[in-house]
Amino acid sequence: MNFFGLFKRSDPLPATAPVARERLQVLLAHERGSPRNSSKMVALKEDIIDAIARHMLVKPEAVKVKIDRRAEVSILRIAVDIPA
Amino acid sequence: MAKVLVVTSGKGGVGKTTSTAALGAALALNGQKVVVVDFDVGLRNLDLVMGAERRVVYDLINVAQGNAKLNQALIRDKRLENLALLPASQTRDKDALSEKGLARIIKELRTLFDWVICDSPAGIERGAMMAMRHADAAIIITNPEVSSVRDSDRIIGLLDAKTERAARGERVEKHLLITRYDQARAMRGEMLKKDDVLDILSVPLLGIIPESEQVLRASNLGQPVTLANPLSAPARAYNDAARRLMGDNLAINVPLERFNLLGRIFGGRAA
Numbered sequence: 001m002n003f004f005g006l007f008k009r010s011d012p013l014p015a016t017a018p019v020a021r022e023r024l025q026v027l028l029a030h031e032r033g034s035p036r037n038s039s040k041m042v043a044l045k046e047d048i049i050d051a052i053a054r055h056m057l058v059k060p061e062a063v064k065v066k067i068d069r070r071a072e073v074s075i076l077r078i079a080v081d082i083p084a
Numbered sequence: 085m086a087k088v089l090v091v092t093s094g095k096g097g098v099g100k101t102t103s104t105a106a107l108g109a110a111l112a113l114n115g116q117k118v119v120v121v122d123f124d125v126g127l128r129n130l131d132l133v134m135g136a137e138r139r140v141v142y143d144l145i146n147v148a149q150g151n152a153k154l155n156q157a158l159i160r161d162k163r164l165e166n167l168a169l170l171p172a173s174q175t176r177d178k179d180a181l182s183e184k185g186l187a188r189i190i191k192e193l194r195t196l197f198d199w200v201i202c203d204s205p206a207g208i209e210r211g212a213m214m215a216m217r218h219a220d221a222a223i224i225i226t227n228p229e230v231s232s233v234r235d236s237d238r239i240i241g242l243l244d245a246k247t248e249r250a251a252r253g254e255r256v257e258k259h260l261l262i263t264r265y266d267q268a269r270a271m272r273g274e275m276l277k278k279d280d281v282l283d284i285l286s287v288p289l290l291g292i293i294p295e296s297e298q299v300l301r302a303s304n305l306g307q308p309v310t311l312a313n314p315l316s317a318p319a320r321a322y323n324d325a326a327r328r329l330m331g332d333n334l335a336i337n338v339p340l341e342r343f344n345l346l347g348r349i350f351g352g353r354a355a
Contacts, residue, residue, distance in 0.1 A: 013274070014273075015272070015273025015274065016273065016274060017270070017273045017274060017275055017276050017277065017280065018273065020229075020230050020276055020280075021276060021280045021283075021284070023230065024230055024233055024234065024284050025284060027234065028234065028237050028284060031234075031237070031238070032237070032241070
């Protein structure tokens with residue numbers, strides 16, 4: 001055994017900050033679903049309703065816009081109930 | 085034109101009150117007229133950190149309810165004549181602060197000061213919402229630690245939803261202040277780095293306050309750290325942050341304690 005080794009940590013602690021970063025990114029992507037970008041979502045929804053309304057008659061409440069945020073990709077889901 | 089700031093974080097114990105006192109004093113040192121307002125009804129502490137705990141007569145709720153005039157409740161700082169404190173009530177219920185009364189107080193404070201700094205209580209309950217309600221800008225206090233970062237993210241969302249500015253379709257200017265930062269630990273990968281926190285929260289950085297024994301020393305004495313020891317690393321960081329608020333374009337770095345070798349050897353205190 002090396003004499004100087006006595007004064008060193010035998011097993012340097014692994015870096016934990018990257019784990020913290022990764023966990024936060026995944027968690028917050030999920031939690032941000034609505035509130036943080038709600039004004040953006042409202043604007044997007046209004047634009048979508050306008051675009052559809054140019055071609056057919058739909059009620060605003062018949063349009064549902066939702067963003068699923070995941071770690072890798074986010075999915076924008078648009079559901080429109082069109083009257084028969 | 086007065087500016088209303090809210091110092092907020094979601095999580096408790098990250099340094100809201102310390103930062104309110106330090107930034108308030110730093111702005112006042114730079115010639116600005118400043119009032120710091122304690123919104124933590126029932127758990128007031130800004131008076132204690134400012135060293136004015138024995139001078140509180142009337143408080144925010146007395147003024148909001150019309151039982152005292154604003155200038156009866158305002159406590160002028162003994163060190164800086166252009167710095168004042170509006171204390172929170174220690175005995176009243178937090179619901180005693182009315183929306184209307186608060187709006188009237190903020191309006192009046194805007195006419196008297198350049199900066200109105202609202203020290204928010206922790207949490208996302210009514211007190212925290214009242215503190216942010218009239219804010220033009222927010223300083224989000226974050227420790228490089230997972231629970232603090234998460235709570236800051238939540239508060240950022242609320243600033244865009246629950247403020248008067250948001251109701252008018254305007255934005256609340258946001259600034260991130262990272263406190264209790266330990267550069268050496270961040271470099272060793274033991275603590276989130278400044279850039280990690282910035283990437284996650286995507287709010288512009290106002291400053292980085294290093295972890296320092298000077299902060300506790302100042303609060304023990306009832307002095308904002310920017311007055312207690314202006315040359316210390318946290319005081320310089322707060323002073324730079326205050327100047328950035330005033331529009332100065334200063335490069336952001338992590339101030340380090342000036343290493344005083346002789347002082348270390350002979351047992352003196354480092355500056």
